[in-house]
Amino acid sequence: AKMLLSVVRLSQLLLLLLIGRARAGPSTSLLSNTVLDSSGVYFISYDGLVNVNSFQLSGVLTYNSYQYAAWYTSSRAVVLARRTASATSWGSWQTLTLNHTLVATDSHNVVALGVSPVDGRIHVAMDCHSTPVYYTVSSAGAAGSSVTWSASLFGSITNTIGTLSVGSQITYPQFVVTPTNALQFVYRTGVSGNGDYQLAEYDASSAKWTSVGSWASKTGTYTAPSGATSAARSLYIHGFTYRGTRLHVTGTWRENSGSVSCSSGGLTNHDTVYFYSDDYGRTWKNAAGSTIATSGSSPVTVNTSGIIIDSLNADHGLMNQESQDVDSAGRIHAIISYVPGRFTQCVTDYESNRTSYARAFHVYQASNGSFVKTEIPFAIEAVGRSQIALDSADNAYVVLPYVRVVSATASAGYGDWTLVYDGVGAGLKAFGEVTVDRVGLVGSGRETLGVLFQESSSGSTPSPVRVVEFDI
Numbered sequence: 223a224k225m226l227l228s229v230v231r232l233s234q235l236l237l238l239l240l241i242g243r244a245r246a247g248p249s250t251s252l253l254s255n256t257v258l259d260s261s262g263v264y265f266i267s268y269d270g271l272v273n274v275n276s277f278q279l280s281g282v283l284t285y286n287s288y289q290y291a292a293w294y295t296s297s298r299a300v301v302l303a304r305r306t307a308s309a310t311s312w313g314s315w316q317t318l319t320l321n322h323t324l325v326a327t328d329s330h331n332v333v334a335l336g337v338s339p340v341d342g343r344i345h346v347a348m349d350c351h352s353t354p355v356y357y358t359v360s361s362a363g364a365a366g367s368s369v370t371w372s373a374s375l376f377g378s379i380t381n382t383i384g385t386l387s388v389g390s391q392i393t394y395p396q397f398v399v400t401p402t403n404a405l406q407f408v409y410r411t412g413v414s415g416n417g418d419y420q421l422a423e424y425d426a427s428s429a430k431w432t433s434v435g436s437w438a439s440k441t442g443t444y445t446a447p448s449g450a451t452s453a454a455r456s457l458y459i460h461g462f463t464y465r466g467t468r469l470h471v472t473g474t475w476r477e478n479s480g481s482v483s484c485s486s487g488g489l490t491n492h493d494t495v496y497f498y499s500d501d502y503g504r505t506w507k508n509a510a511g512s513t514i515a516t517s518g519s520s521p522v523t524v525n526t527s528g529i530i531i532d533s534l535n536a537d538h539g540l541m542n543q544e545s546q547d548v549d550s551a552g553r554i555h556a557i558i559s560y561v562p563g564r565f566t567q568c569v570t571d572y573e574s575n576r577t578s579y580a581r582a583f584h585v586y587q588a589s590n591g592s593f594v595k596t597e598i599p600f601a602i603e604a605v606g607r608s609q610i611a612l613d614s615a616d617n618a619y620v621v622l623p624y625v626r627v628v629s630a631t632a633s634a635g636y637g638d639w640t641l642v643y644d645g646v647g648a649g650l651k652a653f654g655e656v657t658v659d660r661v662g663l664v665g666s667g668r669e670t671l672g673v674l675f676q677e678s679s680s681g682s683t684p685s686p687v688r689v690v691e692f693d694i
Contacts, residue, residue, distance in 0.1 A: 559576075618632075625643070
């Protein structure tokens with residue numbers, strides 16, 4: 223009887239421990255903190271740094287058993303790095319310097335990396351803000367292999383993407399791999415508040431790029447609640463993300479006319495939109511499944527029906543180009559941030575108002591198809607953006623500015639946000655925005671989250687560029 227009682231008590235204890243772990247939710251621990259460059263170029267423009275911006279998307283990425291990163295060093299030259307990465311260990315970083323130096327003191331002019339899996343080439347697009355893009359590509363087989371890491375791997379630097387002319391006003395270059403292992407190039411033509419999003423695709427068999435066409439247009443008319451109108455704009459996307467065979471896009475519109483906002487010191491960004499494609503970006507549907515647009519002929523516009531998933535006027539300092547991810551069930555998750563109405567109904571200085579009052583919100587599609595928005599209960603305390611990444615169990619990790627990591631569980635309906643790592647308290651001295659390696663979290667099998675950041679400095683004094691890895 224005593225033995226039976228002991229077994230029962232032991233079982234109860236184990237059950238309590240399991241329940242406690244379940245209630246505790248996901249956690250994280252810092253595995254490594256490595257220096258890519260002790261003297262990365264440093265200047266603040268548009269509230270950001272050129273080496274780390276949320277729209278960079280792939281400043282750090284994993285491909286096969288290698289992790290890659292890119293940045294500008296203090297001489298303004300472009301540096302690419304790689305290291306081996308496995309579930310248990312990371313190798314030392316190896317670097318090479320491309321024959322290109324940063325042409326403008328502009329934080330938009332980031333370096334974006336991509337890999338075309340079919341031929342193993344590394345693609346680099348960089349240094350543009352409504353200006354010509356600079357592009358180079360490696361020889362075949364360079365990605366994911368132990369080939370000697372040197373600049374001789376890469377070809378000449380051009381203002382075209384291969385032989386494809388993409389124009390002279392390019393911004394926000396991003397590379398994305400499709401479910402069929404094709405590489406796509408996503409970019410904006412035109413200027414802020416008056417631009418179109420474009421898509422191109424790489425054919426590894428011929429090593430050539432072709433244009434798919436414009437998929438989001440500046441055309442249409444927006445009418446603000448005040449009655450003011452705007453006749454031009456540009457879409458700012460939170461991502462261009464494949465999961466399964468579906469391509470997901472969320473974003474916000476920025477109007478060309480300042481009259482739609484309550485103050486000239488605010489931002490003309492409004493509304494969060496969502497649409498998707500099941501044919502690699504050729505045709506587009508809204509969340510209800512209705513076909514709404516065709517790339518190259520009838521792109522998405524501000525007047526496209528059924529795409530707004532969170533309505534917000536241009537008076538709240540809504541930030542553009544935050545982040546998104548897609549869960550294992552193929553449902554979109556996005557981070558947006560703005561100044562809630564409980565603080566003010568009119569943002570008059572978006573930099574100071576966002577730093578004082580802005581909050582991040584998690585917007586996701588529930589299993590019934592509806593969209594849920596939850597305020598993350600931690601102040602941003604910055605102008606800039608946050609990054610979301612989902613683990614293999616669909617738990618959400620959001621890296622707020624300064625490498626503060628908060629997390630919520632899928633089992634709790636993402637209502638249990640907890641601070642799991644405090645980069646400020648840990649003394650990381652991160653400037654603000656970060657870039658994350660989402661492939662390293664799920665696609666690589668490592669279950670680690672890589673975060674690229676740069677230490678804060680003053681003036682134009684160079685500072686260290688780092689990658690930290692978290693065990694998830």
